[in-house]
Amino acid sequence: MNYKKPLNTSKRVLMGPGPSEVHPRVLKAMATPLIGHLDPEFVETMDDIKYMVQQTLQTENYLTFVVSAPGSAGMETCLVNLLEPGDEAVICIHGVFGGRMADIAERCGAKVTKVEAPWGEAIDPQQVKAALEKVDNPKMVAIVHAETSTGVLQPLEQISKMTHDAGALFVVDAVTSYCGTDLRVDDWGIDAIYSGTQKCLSAPPGLSPVSFSAAAIEALENRKTKVQSWFLDLSLVKNYWAGAKRAYHHTAPVSAMFALREAYQLVLEEGLENRFVRHRKNHELLKTELEALGFEFLVKEGFRLPMLNAVKVPEGMDEAVVRSQLLKEYNIEVGGGLGKFAGKLWRIGLMGESSSANHVNMLVSALRGIL
Amino acid sequence: MNYKKPLNTSKRVLMGPGPSEVHPRVLKAMATPLIGHLDPEFVETMDDIKYMVQQTLQTENYLTFVVSAPGSAGMETCLVNLLEPGDEAVICIHGVFGGRMADIAERCGAKVTKVEAPWGEAIDPQQVKAALEKVDNPKMVAIVHAETSTGVLQPLEQISKMTHDAGALFVVDAVTSYCGTDLRVDDWGIDAIYSGTQKCLSAPPGLSPVSFSAAAIEALENRKTKVQSWFLDLSLVKNYWAGAKRAYHHTAPVSAMFALREAYQLVLEEGLENRFVRHRKNHELLKTELEALGFEFLVKEGFRLPMLNAVKVPEGMDEAVVRSQLLKEYNIEVGGGLGKFAGKLWRIGLMGESSSANHVNMLVSALRGIL
Numbered sequence: 001m002n003y004k005k006p007l008n009t010s011k012r013v014l015m016g017p018g019p020s021e022v023h024p025r026v027l028k029a030m031a032t033p034l035i036g037h038l039d040p041e042f043v044e045t046m047d048d049i050k051y052m053v054q055q056t057l058q059t060e061n062y063l064t065f066v067v068s069a070p071g072s073a074g075m076e077t078c079l080v081n082l083l084e085p086g087d088e089a090v091i092c093i094h095g096v097f098g099g100r101m102a103d104i105a106e107r108c109g110a111k112v113t114k115v116e117a118p119w120g121e122a123i124d125p126q127q128v129k130a131a132l133e134k135v136d137n138p139k140m141v142a143i144v145h146a147e148t149s150t151g152v153l154q155p156l157e158q159i160s161k162m163t164h165d166a167g168a169l170f171v172v173d174a175v176t177s178y179c180g181t182d183l184r185v186d187d188w189g190i191d192a193i194y195s196g197t198q199k200c201l202s203a204p205p206g207l208s209p210v211s212f213s214a215a216a217i218e219a220l221e222n223r224k225t226k227v228q229s230w231f232l233d234l235s236l237v238k239n240y241w242a243g244a245k246r247a248y249h250h251t252a253p254v255s256a257m258f259a260l261r262e263a264y265q266l267v268l269e270e271g272l273e274n275r276f277v278r279h280r281k282n283h284e285l286l287k288t289e290l291e292a293l294g295f296e297f298l299v300k301e302g303f304r305l306p307m308l309n310a311v312k313v314p315e316g317m318d319e320a321v322v323r324s325q326l327l328k329e330y331n332i333e334v335g336g337g338l339g340k341f342a343g344k345l346w347r348i349g350l351m352g353e354s355s356s357a358n359h360v361n362m363l364v365s366a367l368r369g370i371l
Numbered sequence: 372m373n374y375k376k377p378l379n380t381s382k383r384v385l386m387g388p389g390p391s392e393v394h395p396r397v398l399k400a401m402a403t404p405l406i407g408h409l410d411p412e413f414v415e416t417m418d419d420i421k422y423m424v425q426q427t428l429q430t431e432n433y434l435t436f437v438v439s440a441p442g443s444a445g446m447e448t449c450l451v452n453l454l455e456p457g458d459e460a461v462i463c464i465h466g467v468f469g470g471r472m473a474d475i476a477e478r479c480g481a482k483v484t485k486v487e488a489p490w491g492e493a494i495d496p497q498q499v500k501a502a503l504e505k506v507d508n509p510k511m512v513a514i515v516h517a518e519t520s521t522g523v524l525q526p527l528e529q530i531s532k533m534t535h536d537a538g539a540l541f542v543v544d545a546v547t548s549y550c551g552t553d554l555r556v557d558d559w560g561i562d563a564i565y566s567g568t569q570k571c572l573s574a575p576p577g578l579s580p581v582s583f584s585a586a587a588i589e590a591l592e593n594r595k596t597k598v599q600s601w602f603l604d605l606s607l608v609k610n611y612w613a614g615a616k617r618a619y620h621h622t623a624p625v626s627a628m629f630a631l632r633e634a635y636q637l638v639l640e641e642g643l644e645n646r647f648v649r650h651r652k653n654h655e656l657l658k659t660e661l662e663a664l665g666f667e668f669l670v671k672e673g674f675r676l677p678m679l680n681a682v683k684v685p686e687g688m689d690e691a692v693v694r695s696q697l698l699k700e701y702n703i704e705v706g707g708g709l710g711k712f713a714g715k716l717w718r719i720g721l722m723g724e725s726s727s728a729n730h731v732n733m734l735v736s737a738l739r740g741i742l
Contacts, residue, residue: 002415002419003419003422003423003632003635003636004636004639007400007403007416007629007632007633009403009404009406009412009413009416009629010406010412011404012404012405012406012407012410014405014406014407016407018622019405019407019408019622019625021404021405022404022405027402027403027404027626028402029378030401030402030626031398031399031401031402032378032380032398033380033382033383033392033393033398034383034385034390034392034393034575035380035381035383035385035704036383036385036387036390036704037390037576039383039698039704040698041380041381042380044373045378045380048373048374049374051374052374068440068441068444068577069439069440069444069602070439070621070622070623070624071621071622072601072602072620072621072622073439073440073444073602073621076600076601076602080600100601103601104601106597107597107598107599107600107601108599196622198622204405204624204625204626204627205408205622205623205624205625205626206439206577206623206624206625206626206627226477226478227478228478228479228599228600229447229451229478229599229600230443230447230471230474230475230478231440231443231444231447248709249443250441250442250443250444251389251390251441251442251443251567251569251576252441252576252577253441253575253576253577253624253627254390254575254576254577255398255401255575255576255577255626255627255630256575256577256624256626256627258378258380259626261374261378262378264374265374265375268375327410327411333406333407333410338619
């Protein structure tokens with residue numbers, strides 16, 4: 001057994017679908033000795049973080065906070081708080097994560113209408129419009145902004161307008177897009193949004209920034225039934241994050257929050273627009289280099305994610321073998337395909353600290369060495 | 372706004388109900404650069420942790436793992452996986468956390484029979500027996516081993532036997548007792564148990580070790596309905612923690628797991644029995660000193676938690692003022708009362724790294740200075 005030995009991990013170059021690499025300042029902040037989760041100094045830390053979540057989501061939403069669990073729990077937070085048994089939900093599915101939303105919505109007892117696009121394509125707003133016309137009283141339309149399983153960037157504004165015209169709430173998964181490409185919660189009329197920390201924000205995995213609009217809060221307040229999850233029930237959580245006197249709900253992950261605060265500072269020091277440009281530029285560089293090596297992008301131009309490059313494995317290449325060689329010989333992690341794309345696709349992340357020309361150059365040179 | 376400034380927390384002495392202090396080795400391990408959540412080296416880390424959870428829970432349960440969220444989510448994990456709508460659950464309540472279990476069980480659609488004892492007392496096994504006689508087909512009996520809101524250590528063995536005689540599963544909250552006092556999952560017939568990391572284990576808050584017996588797994592496999600939480604659904608989570616080929620479920624909190632591995636090593640290096648003795652000894656020291664200062668214990672001898680000392684605030688002392696002085700002048704955190712004990716009780720933690728003669732001496736000397 002190795003459990004008695006000191007932790008002895010390799011120095012990895014993280015270019016998969018997350019976690020991305022983390023700045024040394026973030027690691028250092030995380031190693032700060034703990035303080036209590038109700039300490040006035042921790043409440044200040046929460047306030048700082050809340051303000052920086054608002055800045056980066058481009059929202060003034062009062063109910064903006066961080067779920068003490070990973071992005072999937074953020075997804076569940078948005079759905080369990082807004083859906084009651086019998087509610088009608090239109091869920092857009094163009095990859096693994098849309099499918100996960102539908103699964104959770106069904107577990108809430110909602111009647112789910114699925115709007116599906118082939119994996120690798122975006123949802124066409126006209127499909128959503130058609131679905132909304134068939135649903136009597138839609139409570140929400142939910143969609144993934146950056147589908148991590150396919151590399152598709154989903155345009156949101158037109159679908160948001162249709163959703164509101166139908167009197168429904170617009171719910172967005174921004175796990176992979178957040179802090180890597182433009183995302184405007186208020187301007188785009190997003191009512192509930194969740195993300196993760198381990199992608200373009202470049203903090204360790206384990207937390208999920210979430211924001212609810214006034215309309216979403218109203219829906220929460222008008223529920224006839226209790227939220228099925230106690231841990232994710234925002235009518236309780238909000239008293240810890242936003243109450244005048246902070247009421248104990250659960251013990252917040254203090255160290256992870258220290259890390260998150262530092263990661264947000266790095267984002268704001270760089271500036272959102274600069275960060276988006278950087279992600280775009282490194283994506284362009286990778287694209288040129290990979291195409292020269294015979295890789296093809298799955299997604300058509302104009303709909304590609306800058307931070308998550310889904311490329312088809314070239315004919316005749318055993319992807320698992322090459323991926324394992326990259327890890328063993330070069331310490332470089334890239335992601336394989338998820339679900340129906342397993343074995344057929346690579347997902348190359350250029351997220352946050354892992355979005356640099358050096359990362360692109362390391363990967364491309366290693367691939368040249370192997371192929 | 373202070374959000375632009377570097378994190379600048381005080382060096383606190385943590386003697387509240389958790390988080391406890393963390394060994395420098397744990398902070399250092401947590402600051403290790405990240406690797407991926409599906410990296411073979413991370414899978415090894417998970418295996419090491421799983422083995423150490425088994426050792427410390429004194430169990431051979433195969434389904435032993437760590438929920439990627441705090442203790443409250445561990446509580447929810449045990450209840451949502453074992454309860455289906457209409458199931459009958461006997462929930463013992465002698466403080467805040469028993470009440471929380473009843474709340475969650477009701478959110479699962481279970482019919483809840485409450486067995487209540489006055490706060491500060493243990494549940495009498497005869498009460499459980501009486502309740503079980505009135506319930507047709509009990510699915511579980513759930514109880515808190517160490518009630519953090521009252522400082523009561525609940526004897527478990529007799530209630531476990533009654534529970535099994537009635538054909539039900541025995542579910543235990545061990546958030547505060549785990550790694551600080553004896554706890555034998557297999558010997559005591561515990562079917563589902565959850566804990567937290569920020570108490571006597573002395574890792575940062577944010578994770579919850581959980582273990583399910585064969586009987587609990589059978590109940591999970593025989594469910595007629597889906598688990599209402601996707602994030603906590605063990606039929607999915609188990610493929611990430613225990614499957615032959617580890618299937619992606621969610622992105623695990625890599626850094627927190629590095630910290631947890633180190634915290635477990637420290638526990639096993641000390642030895643469980645030595646650790647229990649240390650917690651008992653420091654509790655005795657604190658008891659002698661506090662009684663000399665006029666504090667009285669809430670709980671009668673024989674039922675007191677060694678790691679969480681619930682003491683009545685002496686007549687005429689403004690507890691909030693003194694508690695705030697302790698924090699401001701001495702950087703010492705102690706906990707106030709929860710729920711109906713707010714303003715009347717102090718909860719003084721001597722947990723994990725915070726259980727030392729030095730901690731007792733610092734607190735007692737500071738109190739002498741203030742009073």
